[in-house]
Amino acid sequence: MRPPRLALGSPLQLLLLACSFALAGYAGVRLLDGDRFGIVLWFVGAAILHDLVLVPLYGAADQALLRGFEAAGARKWMPYVRVPAALSLLLLLVWFPLITGRVADRYAVATGLSTDGFLARWLLITAALFGGSALLLVLRRRKG
Structure with missing residues (x-):
């Protein structure tokens, strides 16, 4: 009998x-x-916040979205909402302090720039993601 192998990649x-x-x-x-x-503290706090708070929230939101699409009989359309929503929320999570302006003073001192455009850019990127997803859905439905 062979010893178990570690899946290291x-x-x-x-x-x-x-x-x-690194x-x-x-x-x-x-x-x-x-x-x-x-x-x-920063690394442990980030890991705990992500694993104990954000992952259950992601899962609950995804299950609610899945139930909504199943109730409407349109489960095959779910990826066209799931992917742009996930990317938009990821961008919001990464750029949240600048989008909300919470660190505007520190950002201005460090870079000499304003945080004024971050909210508008995030909204435009979100609209482009959902618009591109809707266009892809229309093209695939027309092709099929």
């Missing part, structure tokens, strides 16, 4: 994973500038 995957951890560590060190406790 290809060497390229392992290299990319190691690079992503980049995240570098970013943490640069952002928190020598405050080791703060760096650990």
